[in-house]
Amino acid sequence: MQNITEQFEQGYYPVKALLLYRSKLETRSFYLEAFDIEKKTGKPINAHPLAENKLTMLSKALLTKEKKQQDYLMPKGLLPANLLSLNTQSGVVLWYTPAQEQSLFFKDSLTIPCGKAQVPALVWKASKCELQLFALSDDGKPDIKTPLYYAPFFNTAKSGNVCMGTVQVGITESSSLEEFIGAWETAFFNSYFSHLNDQHQPVKGNIIQLWQSLMDSGKPFPIGLLTTSSLTIQQLL
16 A cells, blocks of 8 residues: 555644634624744744735635535546445445456566456455455446455455555545546556465465466456455445
8 A cells, every 4th residue: 555654754833823803792703813933932923914815815725625625536427337335424435347358567576477367347445545355256236245255366465455555546635436436446457466465365276377377368267266255245335
């Protein structure tokens, strides 16, 4: 997954403060005063009325942020046919993709050639910074009782969580639902597969030999080699 620790460790310090006064006589009459913050002591200094142009800039900035938050995960049109669940409060999306041919990339150490191969139908569960991935036994739209199989890829854990390393997914606070889904699919298939997580074996048999046999072969993915998880769609909701 993308390392966001630095964003929390970079630190912030106050530079401005706003103080709102309300009239004792009129409950709807307000006065806004601005303060600079003395960097060494952190104390407010230089009290002055907030200029009208600064107030306008502040208002626009707040409205822009609110608009971006309102746009986040909103569909551009009708809901996508492959959408299974959408929770705008938690920012979590659940969708599926049918079996298809995809370009796949592997680290040289795996001795698997990069190229194109057929992958099975997949179920994706994602937030802005985390992805879980599972496989399906057929292309039909899953329901809550549909059993899930482990995604037959490197970089995946038994929980379904995908290790994305330092890959930039490219989701913003105003990304639409379609952009969100597209960004995750692109980031996953454009990343390099490199390792097995926690000794998790996602397929029956040797996964290296499996992908060596599938790359640029045109053969459908052998569903019989998928291994079952203990989860169903209902447990992802």
